[in-house]
Amino acid sequence: MVGEILAILHNYFVKEIHTGRFEISNGQLQGVDIAPGQFYRVIGSVYNDGVYKYPEAHQADESFQGAVWTLAVPQDLEKLAEEIKAYNEKNQAGPYTSESWGGYSYSKRTGNNGAPISWREAYRTRLARWRKL
Numbered sequence: 001m002v003g004e005i006l007a008i009l010h011n012y013f014v015k016e017i018h019t020g021r022f023e024i025s026n027g028q029l030q031g032v033d034i035a036p037g038q039f040y041r042v043i044g045s046v047y048n049d050g051v052y053k054y055p056e057a058h059q060a061d062e063s064f065q066g067a068v069w070t071l072a073v074p075q076d077l078e079k080l081a082e083e084i085k086a087y088n089e090k091n092q093a094g095p096y097t098s099e100s101w102g103g104y105s106y107s108k109r110t111g112n113n114g115a116p117i118s119w120r121e122a123y124r125t126r127l128a129r130w131r132k133l
Helices: 002-009 073-092 123-132
Strands: 014-025 028-030 037-044 052-053 064-069 094-101 105-108
Touching: 002 037, 002 052, 002 073, 002 123, 028 052
Parallel strands: none
Antiparallel strands: 014 028, 014 064, 037 052, 037 064, 094 105
């Protein structure tokens, strides 16, 4: 979820960029100094492009030529990502927020354009402070 949010924000909070040949063995990235709990982005890999949290990431073993960005994701953003994840689990895709039988009625969950409210819309203002254009 954090990787998806960072991509939408156009802000990866890059701390350092490492380029060259990298090795992932036993599911862990080798040769880059990453602190426990720190996020990093892999670019140029066949199997592992994306954002991961060290050491929780369990990646496919490979050797690749590319880049690894160490990131300094704010703790507030990481907490918000957990909140968004819970929102998504609670608000599964579907057009209705409530239904009733008998005289049958329903309520639709919609935004200004009539489409269902996504987490992007629900959290837009709270994410705005980190957004880069």
